[in-house]
Amino acid sequence: MLSTLARAATRRPLTVMLLWGVFLLLGFGLGTGVFGKLSDDVPDVPGTESAVAAEYLDDLDPSGESITAVVEAAAVSGPEVRAQVLRAVADLRDLAGVAAVPDPYATRGLVAEDGRALIVPVALEGGLDDAAEEAAVDAAAGRLHEIDASGVHVSGGPLLGEQLGERAQEDVKNAELISLPVVLVLLLVVFGGLRAAGLPLLVAVAGIAGAFLALFAFSQFTDISVYAIQVTTMLGLGLAVDYALLMLVRFREERRETPDVVEAVHRTVAAAGRTVLFSGLTVAVSLAGLLVFPSTFLRSMGLAVAAVVVVDMLAALTLLPALLARFGGKIAPAKVRAKGEEGRLFARLAGFAARRRAAVLAVAVPALLVLALPVTGMRVNIGDAQQLPKSTEARRLHDAVGAHFPPGTGVSPVTVVLRPGTDAGTADRIRALAPGGGSRDLPGGTTVLELPPAGSVDGRAATELVERVRDIRGDAPVQVTGTAAQLVDFRQMLADRAPWAALTVLAGILVLLFAFTGSVLLPLRTVATTLLSLGAALGAVVWVFQDGHLAGLIGAEGLGALSLTAPPLIIAIAFGLAMDYELFILARMREAREQSGDDREAVVTGLRRSGRVVTCAALLLAVVFGAFMTGGFSPILQIGLGLTLAVLIDATVVRMLLVPATMALLGRRAWWAPRPLRRAHERFGVREEVAAPAEPEPAHH
Known part of the structure; x- marks a missing residue:
């Protein structure tokens, strides 16, 4: 298959x-439409109790979305501000499309006790189509912003998703503007020439x-989280650079052995292309574990990121060979180094x-375990x-409520559905x-209780309230929904699945690695x-x-918990990603072993x-992830930091120290497999063509 791709790419x-x-035009044209379809509902x-109860309530008593405004002024009850607010109400x-707007001055709890802020909730009609809802939200938000006060913050409901989508688009653009030039500079240092870089x-x-x-494709039939944009884009950018780097280094090495550019491309795809193929497959298999979870968010993320990995892999195996066939003759071959000079530090x-x-394992393993203790x-x-x-309007609204209103204001209640x-x-x-919760009767004998939790919507008090209701109900036809109930069900789903x-992931990875190495150990x-x-x-x-240590250094704050997406x-x-680097190293170790037959020397x-x-x-990936951490979304900061550290730790401590230490410990046994499996691998396994024995140092011009 790889030779067919290489021939097709070099022939045409x-x-x-x-x-x-054409693919790029579709991606940057049609694909960017996803920014208008993002959801903050993760x-x-x-199938969980909270989801079933929510659907039951929607069918029985369909209600519309709502948005919220907070108006801040020196005295919100002063005649001038009061007149403006009442006219706006x-x-x-x-x-059109607005169902109800209470008078904040006549409704208990909507005017802050300090007299410097008030809340204006706007409920929309149920059953609106997307266009009507969008028109109503835009019109309501526009009218609220016309109030002349020291601060007017409007968010919530569909407006929150729109605001987050706009911010996500801005963050992606800024991250690309930061990362691409830095990546180009680093590639120039690596390759020493603009064409190769x-x-x-x-x-x-x-x-x-x-x-x-x-x-965009997945958004047509499922919700796409606002955080999916940053995650998929950072991974798509980082992996593409990774794969292209591996292929280009190998191409320059092959050019050192053969002056024929097309032949060098074929040899590159035959050798490094197999590593890229298996690397892409291992990343995709790792993401397949997300498909086991029934969460719409996790499944859509797994599918979307896996699709991006496949695109990167195909680009490295088709687009890059085509570019090399057309322009590779102008890329300088790798320099011939004296024996012992290339890769001296790594050797x-x-x-x-x-x-x-023994000493390396005794130091490195406990150190990594200590770092893992907070988990x-x-x-x-x-x-x-x-x-x-x-800087987001939703955050400004949240901070204004927290500054002027008592704790718990605006916290979603625990909703209990008492069926007939x-x-x-x-x-x-x-x-x-x-005590103090609301109650309403619905058609058919159903009663809905709204129990106000103490503290935050996802704090311990709220989740314990959900669990206590479920303990008390026994066999009664009672269901619990709301944000806190969703969290309880999500945590249980994670624990169960x-x-x-x-x-699923381990089985797939073990099979792929056996196919690549022919080893069981x-x-x-x-x-x-x-x-x-x-x-x-x-x-x-x-x-x-979670604990807040050094969070301020990256513009974050301790939140007492991680985002459930992270x-x-x-x-x-x-x-x-760790499998990526493992395959890069194992491919070279196996190649050296086949050339020399010396297991210890093959490791070095x-x-x-x-x-x-x-x-x-690893450095290039860290730059990409770091650029996306400039956006400020806490879940993205968490994911970015986690991936950056994982890549750097894996590429240094693990691959440079633990891998050679464990390989030396295992010796010849490292490549062992039972005879039936060895025969199966000889027949069906993957074998790279052995090319020139040295990894080139970059040439500088």
Whole structure:
């Protein structure tokens, strides 16, 4: 298959480039339409009690969305501000699509006790189509912003998703403006020439277009989280550069052996292309674990990110060979280095780790385990507007409410649905859990209780209230929904499905690594060392964002819990990225072993040849992830920091020290497999063509 792709790309390079040009136009044209379809509703899990109860209420009593405004002034009850607010309320009531707007001065709790702020909630009619709802929201928000006061902040409902989508688009653009020039400079340092440095960026642009197009496609039949844009774009950009870097380094090496450009491209795809193919497959398999969870968010993220990985892989295997066939003759071959000169530092590291394997393991493994300790106390919450950048209007509204109103204001209640047949005693016991809650009767004998939780919507008091209601109800036809109930159900879903997700990923990874290496022990060793780096990175994220240590250094704050989106995505993506570097190194180790037959020397030689590529790839990925951390969304900061640390720890401590130490410890046994499996691998496994023995140092011109 790879040879067929290589021949097609080199035989018709202009056709291949034209097809990719059309893809780019679709990605940056049609694909960017996803920014208008983003949702901030993450925790819903179809089939759970909270989701079923919410659907039941929507069918029985369909209600519309709502938006909220906070008006700040020196005296909101002063005659001038009061007159403006009341005129705005009257105008809002006359707008098409608006169901109700209470008088804030006549409604208890809407005017702050300090007299410096008031809340104006606007309820929309139920059953509005998208166009009518958008028109009503825009008109209501516009009218509220016309109030002349020291501060008017409007958000919530569909307006929140629109605001977050605009901010996400701005953050992606800024991240690209920051990362692409820095990546280009680093590539210039690596390759020493503009042509070679520019080609990975072309592949990276294809990755970004693929991210947009994949998300737009999935948005047609499922909700796409606002955070999906940053995650898929950063991964699409980073992996594209990684794959292109590996291919280009190998191409320059092959050019050193053959003057024929097309032949060098074929040899590159035959060797490094197989590593790219398996790397893409391992990342995709790691993300397949997200499909085990019934969460719409996690499934859509898994599919979208996997699609982006496939696009990056195809771009590296088709677009890059076409570009090399057309322009590769002007890229200088790698310099011939004296024996022992190339990769000297990495060879010394590998030799040291192999000789002092017991000491390296005794120091590195406990150190990584200590870094991972905070994971044992990890908590996940839905979070509120505090997770958003302070410049967003939703965050300003949240801060204004917190500054002027008592704690708990605006917190979504725990909604209890008492279906027909619920006895009065059960209903009374549930009401007693949160005195002061509201109650309303719906058609058909259904009663809805709204219990106000103490503290935040996803705090311990709120989730314990949900659990106590579920304990009290017994066999009564009572269901609990609302934000706190969604969180309880999401946490339970993670706990129930996480083992199955882990088994799915591990089984797929072990099979792929066996197909790549022909060994039974190497896949097990790879998984064990990868889990160490992953645990250390996740522990650091908990220490910073949950516990608040050093959070201010990256513009964040301690929130007492991680966003429920962060841990699953960090684990799935970081695991896949770690497999990338493992495959880069194992490919070179196996190649050296086949050439020399010396297991110890193969470890040193393999790291000598691959260490520079792995280090450069990790540095480039860290730059990309770091650029996306400038946006300020706390979940993106958490994911960005987690992936950055996972990549850096894995590419340094794990791959440069633990890998050679464990390989030396295993010796010849590292490549062992039972005879039946060995025969199966000889027949069906993947074998790279052995090319020139040295990884080139970049030429400087």
